[in-house]
Amino acid sequence: MIVGAGMAGVQTAVALRELGWRDGITLLGDEPHPPYDRPPLSKAVLLGAAGAGVDVRFDVDFDALGVDLRLGLRAQALHAEDRHLVTDAGPLPYDHLVLATGAYPVALPGTAGLPGVHLLRTLDDAAALRPVLDARQQVVVVGAGWIGAEFATAARQAGCEVTVVEAAERPLAGVLPEVVTSRMRAWYEEAGVDLRTGTPVSAVEPGAVVLADGSRLAAAAVVVGVGARPATGWLAGSGVRLGDDGAVLADDRLRTTAPGVFAVGDCASFPSARYGERMLIHHWDNALQGPRTAAANVLGGDEPYDPVPYFWSEQFGRFVQYAGHHTDADTLLLRGDPSTAAWSVCWLRGDGRLAAVLAVDRPRDLAQARKLITRSATVDPSLAADPAVPLTAAAR
Numbered sequence: 214m215i216v217g218a219g220m221a222g223v224q225t226a227v228a229l230r231e232l233g234w235r236d237g238i239t240l241l242g243d244e245p246h247p248p249y250d251r252p253p254l255s256k257a258v259l260l261g262a263a264g265a266g267v268d269v270r271f272d273v274d275f276d277a278l279g280v281d282l283r284l285g286l287r288a289q290a291l292h293a294e295d296r297h298l299v300t301d302a303g304p305l306p307y308d309h310l311v312l313a314t315g316a317y318p319v320a321l322p323g324t325a326g327l328p329g330v331h332l333l334r335t336l337d338d339a340a341a342l343r344p345v346l347d348a349r350q351q352v353v354v355v356g357a358g359w360i361g362a363e364f365a366t367a368a369r370q371a372g373c374e375v376t377v378v379e380a381a382e383r384p385l386a387g388v389l390p391e392v393v394t395s396r397m398r399a400w401y402e403e404a405g406v407d408l409r410t411g412t413p414v415s416a417v418e419p420g421a422v423v424l425a426d427g428s429r430l431a432a433a434a435v436v437v438g439v440g441a442r443p444a445t446g447w448l449a450g451s452g453v454r455l456g457d458d459g460a461v462l463a464d465d466r467l468r469t470t471a472p473g474v475f476a477v478g479d480c481a482s483f484p485s486a487r488y489g490e491r492m493l494i495h496h497w498d499n500a501l502q503g504p505r506t507a508a509a510n511v512l513g514g515d516e517p518y519d520p521v522p523y524f525w526s527e528q529f530g531r532f533v534q535y536a537g538h539h540t541d542a543d544t545l546l547l548r549g550d551p552s553t554a555a556w557s558v559c560w561l562r563g564d565g566r567l568a569a570v571l572a573v574d575r576p577r578d579l580a581q582a583r584k585l586i587t588r589s590a591t592v593d594p595s596l597a598a599d600p601a602v603p604l605t606a607a608a609r
């Protein structure tokens with residue numbers, strides 16, 4: 214039994230079959246649509262007039278795979294002690310359970326149901342935003358994170374007037390250092406987006422966003438992109454332990470605290486030996502890799518899960534990729550000039566190991582760094598800082 218028919222749930226079903234699972238697989242999803250991929254929702258689906266025609270469905274033949282796909286069905290509760298779920302359609306027993314319920318976007322307090330206020334997580338959310346772009350409405354985006362930047366990109370391309378408001382002093386403040394985000398600030402400006410940082414929203418009213426400094430921004434549409442939280446409320450009292458961040462606390466085999474129950478994707482955190490900390494990753498690659506480990510372990514394997522995290526973003530005409538994981542204690546190396554079109558940043562551990570890379574339109578840097586990080590390679594800092602030297606040639 215797999216709960217959640219997004220990327221992680223679907224990949225779990227696929228991996229189970231690939232690894233030889235012969236018994237039944239039920240895949241339960243509460244959305245009405247056939248399972249689909251989310252990254253295009255803030256990119257191809259919104260970009261360009263043809264966007265509405267983009268097919269985001271996963272290319273998976275569930276019948277051929279022998280997967281019993283139950284859509285529009287919600288798991289309401291879990292009784293782990295006698296292995297059954299409570300669903301909208303009554304109880305469903307299972308032998309093994311994989312939790313893949315993903316995350317839901319955090320809303321601004323008091324805005325639920327307010328007309329013109331949008332979130333961007335689902336196909337329906339994206340469909341509701343197309344008319345905003347087609348009508349070139351005046352848009353205020355709340356949150357200068359990955360989703361905010363991607364939506365602002367599409368809205369500007371459509372000809373909307375766009376203001377992005379961010380409570381922190383800079384975009385992606387909790388994720389990337391100033392040397393990187395100061396360039397990203399310039400991307401907003403170059404795209405004609407009015408980016409206002411250090412300005413929390415104090416209220417959203419019909420047709421306007423009011424900021425903490427008293428300024429009032431007219432807004433035909435408001436798009437909120439202030440983060441996501443694991444969709445795990447339904448597991449309260451189930452025996453599956455959750456962290457303070459709401460994530461299922463999985464172990465390094467992606468097992469939960471309930472017997473026979475695993476967890477993958479955006480809904481679960483896991484301890485990383487590689488990075489020495491528990492990680493909650495809300496990126497596509499984690500929803501691809503985790504299921505392979507979970508499926509192997511459902512089948513009786515003993516595989517650890519300790520990936521090198523990877524994600525990408527497409528914003529303001531740029532392809533931004535990140536692999537690894539860095540902390541403020543790591544040494545930052547610029548590879549190239551951030552005021553040019555293509556550049557990268559590397560982070561090194563105290564012992565010279567490559568910890569992470571961010572590549573802006575330098576996919577080769579990303580690909581090479583990812584391999585080096587995976588094998589815990591150390592690099593020569595002066596060679597790694599030279600964009601003319603391939604990163605693999607900087608490895609010691």
Ligand SMILES: Cc1cc2nc3c(=O)[nH]c(=O)nc-3n(C[C@H](O)[C@H](O)[C@H](O)COP(=O)(O)OP(=O)(O)OC[C@H]3O[C@@H](n4cnc5c(N)ncnc54)[C@H](O)[C@@H]3O)c2cc1C
Binds near residue numbers: 242251478526
């Ligand atoms: C607009 C957008 C753009 C993105 N772009 C990128 C990108 O460029 N790069 C990148 O690396 N990542 C990107 N991501 C993140 C990536 O899409 C997610 O990490 C990935 O979708 C996680 O997959 P998941 O299966 O864990 O969760 P989800 O995709 O959230 O799927 C979970 C599913 O479970 C369902 N569900 C929840 N609760 C229940 C329940 N109780 N019963 C039944 N079903 C339930 C949900 O409705 C949902 O359909 C983007 C995400 C969004 C929203």
